[in-house]
Amino acid sequence: MYKLLFQALLEGTAVTDPPADSPDMLAEAARALAERARRRLGRSLAIREVDAGSCNGCELEIHALNNPVYDVERFGLKFVASPRHADVLLVTGPVTWNMKEALERTYAATSEPKWVAAAGDCAMNCGVFAGSPACVGPVSAVIPVDVHIPGCPPPPLELLRGLLTLVDGTTGEPIRKTSR
Amino acid sequence: MSASAMREPSEIASNGAPDRDGFVRTEVTAEEWNGLAYACAEGQYDLTALWIDGDRARMALLSRNHGRAIASLRCDGGHYPSVGRIHPPAIRLERAMRDLYGTIPIGLPDERPWLDHGVWPARRGLEPTAAMEDKQKYRFLPVEGEGLHQIPVGPVHAGIIEPGHFRFTANGETVVRLEERLGYAHKGIEALCAGRSVEEAARIVGRISGDSTIAYAFAFARAVEAACGIEVPARAQILRGILAELERISHHINDFGAICNDVSAAAIHASCTLLRERLLQAAERCFGHRMMMDRILPGGVAADLGEDGIGRLRQVLSDCERSFEMVVRIYDESPSIQDRTVTTGILRAELARQFAAGGHVGRASGRDFDSRRDTPYSPYDALEFEVPVRPQGDVDARARIRVEEVRQSMAIIRQLLGRLEPGPVRATSSTPAAGEGAALAEAFRGDVFITVRLDEAGRVAHCHARDASWFQWPLLEVAIEGNIVADFPLCNKSFNCSYSGHDI
Numbered sequence: 001m002y003k004l005l006f007q008a009l010l011e012g013t014a015v016t017d018p019p020a021d022s023p024d025m026l027a028e029a030a031r032a033l034a035e036r037a038r039r040r041l042g043r044s045l046a047i048r049e050v051d052a053g054s055c056n057g058c059e060l061e062i063h064a065l066n067n068p069v070y071d072v073e074r075f076g077l078k079f080v081a082s083p084r085h086a087d088v089l090l091v092t093g094p095v096t097w098n099m100k101e102a103l104e105r106t107y108a109a110t111s112e113p114k115w116v117a118a119a120g121d122c123a124m125n126c127g128v129f130a131g132s133p134a135c136v137g138p139v140s141a142v143i144p145v146d147v148h149i150p151g152c153p154p155p156p157l158e159l160l161r162g163l164l165t166l167v168d169g170t171t172g173e174p175i176r177k178t179s180r
Numbered sequence: 181m182s183a184s185a186m187r188e189p190s191e192i193a194s195n196g197a198p199d200r201d202g203f204v205r206t207e208v209t210a211e212e213w214n215g216l217a218y219a220c221a222e223g224q225y226d227l228t229a230l231w232i233d234g235d236r237a238r239m240a241l242l243s244r245n246h247g248r249a250i251a252s253l254r255c256d257g258g259h260y261p262s263v264g265r266i267h268p269p270a271i272r273l274e275r276a277m278r279d280l281y282g283t284i285p286i287g288l289p290d291e292r293p294w295l296d297h298g299v300w301p302a303r304r305g306l307e308p309t310a311a312m313e314d315k316q317k318y319r320f321l322p323v324e325g326e327g328l329h330q331i332p333v334g335p336v337h338a339g340i341i342e343p344g345h346f347r348f349t350a351n352g353e354t355v356v357r358l359e360e361r362l363g364y365a366h367k368g369i370e371a372l373c374a375g376r377s378v379e380e381a382a383r384i385v386g387r388i389s390g391d392s393t394i395a396y397a398f399a400f401a402r403a404v405e406a407a408c409g410i411e412v413p414a415r416a417q418i419l420r421g422i423l424a425e426l427e428r429i430s431h432h433i434n435d436f437g438a439i440c441n442d443v444s445a446a447a448i449h450a451s452c453t454l455l456r457e458r459l460l461q462a463a464e465r466c467f468g469h470r471m472m473m474d475r476i477l478p479g480g481v482a483a484d485l486g487e488d489g490i491g492r493l494r495q496v497l498s499d500c501e502r503s504f505e506m507v508v509r510i511y512d513e514s515p516s517i518q519d520r521t522v523t524t525g526i527l528r529a530e531l532a533r534q535f536a537a538g539g540h541v542g543r544a545s546g547r548d549f550d551s552r553r554d555t556p557y558s559p560y561d562a563l564e565f566e567v568p569v570r571p572q573g574d575v576d577a578r579a580r581i582r583v584e585e586v587r588q589s590m591a592i593i594r595q596l597l598g599r600l601e602p603g604p605v606r607a608t609s610s611t612p613a614a615g616e617g618a619a620l621a622e623a624f625r626g627d628v629f630i631t632v633r634l635d636e637a638g639r640v641a642h643c644h645a646r647d648a649s650w651f652q653w654p655l656l657e658v659a660i661e662g663n664i665v666a667d668f669p670l671c672n673k674s675f676n677c678s679y680s681g682h683d684i
Contacts, residue, residue: 001510004447049340053365055680056342057390057471063340064460067453081338098297098364098683099343102335128384134300134368153390155470 029160034075044076045167048086048110052103052139054093057153058120062090064156077163083110088166090117094126094135095142107143115146117166119159124148186211189219193241193249201406201617202555203240204249210261213253216241217266226536226549228620229629229646230263230273232281239263240618240629240646242536246554250618250631259284269535269651276363276684280370292319295363295683323349323357331665335364342679346668353664358657365683373643378404378478381640385630386473388645389681394427395623396645397476399630402557404478406617407634412558415603416480421559421596422493423472423481424621425589430459431624432582432589433504435676439579440511442670443520451507455500462496465489480606490597497590508583521576525659525671528573535655538626538648540585541675543569544577551620551627559599565592573659575674585624613638623648625676647681 049062065072066079080086083106095103107116118139121127125138139145149162187195192212198204208216216239220227228240228248236252237260243249253260262285264271274285275294297318323330328349335343343364349357369388373381385400386393398420405412437452460470466489467475475483485493511517531537532545542549550567552560568584570577618631626648635641656675660668 001445001447001514004451004506004510007506008447050336051340051342051365053343053367053680055367055387055390055393056678057387057393057473059340059342060391060471064453064457067457068450069454069457079340083336093365094367096364096366097299097301098295098366099335100299102343102364106336128387129367129372132368132372134366134371152387152473153471155464 029157029164030070030072030075032164044078045088045163046078046080046086047088047090047163048080048083048106050089050091050103050106052091052093052099052123052142053096053135054120054122058092058122061153061156062092062119062159065159070156070160072160083107086110086114088115088117088163089143090119090163091139091143091145092119092123093139094122094129094132095137095139096135098134100136100142103139103142115166116143117147117149117162118145119149119151119154119162121150121152124150127152186215189215189224190243192216192251193225193243193247198248199406199617200409201403201619202248203618204247205616206249206251208251208253210253213237213239213251213263214261214266216251217261217263217270220263220267220270223533227263227267227269228536228627229631229644230270230277231631231644231646232277232283233631233633233642233644237277237283237285238631240631242555248555255283258282259286261286262288265289269654272654273646273650295366297363318361320347320359320361321357325351325356327351328356344679348665348668350665353666355660355663355665355668358660358668360653360657362653362679363683365680367680367683369684370642370644373640376640378634378638378640381632381643382477383474385643385645386476388684389623389647389649389678390471390473391431391678392427392623392625392628392647392681393471393473394423394476395621395628396630397474398424399619399621399628399645400632400643401476401478402619402621403617403630403632404634406619407615407632408611408613408617408638409615410479410607412480412607413604415484415601416605416607417558418596418600419481419483419485419605420476421563422485422593423467423475425593425596426459426463426493427472428622428624429500429586429589429593430456430463432586433459433500435624435673436507436511436579436582436586438673438676439521439575439670440517442673443517445511445514445517448507448510448517451503455503455507458496458500462492466492477606480604482606484605485600490600493593493597497593501590504583504586511579518576520667520670521579521674522572522574524575524667525663525674526573527655527659529571531655531658532573535651537651537655538622539624539652540578540581541626541648541652541655543567544581545573546571549627551622555620557619557621559596560592563592563595575670578674611638625649625678626652628681645681645684647678647684649677649679649682652677653682 123139147166226242265287279296331348334345345361347359386397437449441449464470467483527545529546532547616633629646633642
């Protein structure tokens, strides 16, 4: 164990090759997000993830946000265990009928002010599951959504960018306080 | 079949030539159906799947010498003799099929609904069920005794996990009983696939359980190819193997890290998530998608690998191998980690056999089965690899099986990379036609079974997928018994069953 920790110290920060198309995008997105999150929410943004019926592909990429390459917690973005502690619900999946009530109750249990980010194509428009008799519809059919993050699944950088949009407000106006 | 004397179970699966997909298909009488259920209970067969297709109840079976059969029974009057009353692993399968199609398994010992939570607006012409009338009153199994308390968990969990409900009954710290309630992620896969083109269905099937997207796409493609007799080019078969093993390595490393995280070895977890990220980035560069979704299609693959891609894969594999071996050494040298994993969550070998548990769950409890070796399919039929098996059945054994499989998969990819010859990666004429095909493919968590029936237009008439989790979830309930509540996340992670794959 000491060897691993020692090596980590020697190696310095875990970095990755930047995405091919835009070299500094990750660092830029991360910095921008940190700044805006601080301005709006003080020092952190607490995120509660809710799987409302996804195939678990989105969950894997959301997990990746916490790996040493993206490590979003360093910017004050923290995944929390309870909706009571959350500013943001990050919802995935087409909402299944069997998860509808749980999603509504999780939303109701989240304290104001609160925002909802719908992550993945399924959360946006049901994706390949559109038309299923077992699905209610996209997340917006059940609770109000502030930002959609497309992708199947959205890669970590897109998730980060989506959260950035959320903190920024989709219209440039101060972000609305959802009431319902 | 003739109305002659009833056949012995062993005759049913061995009589007649297998179809292109290696399965012997046969119509059976109700007596023969029961005989097969008893043969499963006695260990003569593994029950691989049970599903309803039109007016038939069907069972896929695997004999001890890995012969494959699909038995069909006509359900006169919308019912058939329950297999679950004789062979318990079938109980949840039968509950699920009854919820979806209304076909009644006579004598089913557990009559509670399973996928139907009583909230579906349209049950596709079926009579309202008990679940609908009684939606708030799902009866959990009674637990009686002094000093017991219940802990309900889910469907929304504390971590970034899929939805499912766990009802713990505990005495102090000790779990007396765990009962699962699943079905929250039910997305109506079978109804969605019906009437679709093969390509559309492939996209849906590839998202039954996102973490096993390659394995599902692989099994579906092979089932369709068997149904319409499509020959897949050699290069595509090798690329499929590379994709499947990359998926396996990335998840096994991730799971190993997550198990360590649950015993507070956060540094190992961080290292493993970093390794996974490297693999996903390599996958994106080589195949154009981090999780390689939609890269296997009926008839071949949708991505080719250039010379630079081959070099990149070799590089990332050797980097990962070095780092992973170092992490594994730390696991080996840390008594504080093994104190938590050794003897925790033991699954008895007898149960793993009875439920035909696949993947690391079965292999860590002595069940020596791997569909890549035992129901051989390309490209594995021409490869050399070992299937690790351990007898202990604890969290430690499940973690170590993963480690050994990572090593095997790395060697497999190297073998495959050396065999890539130039050539097409998609069959030229892949016009679907009427037919039926089934396939098993080894996902990282165990064998996935897919059966598909195509109509005259080559569209999907029926498709059924059985995730490895169906035969692992029930065993988790047993493995946790007598352990402390605080060790549940650890046991659960060591199984890592799919919710979405199970909930179809």
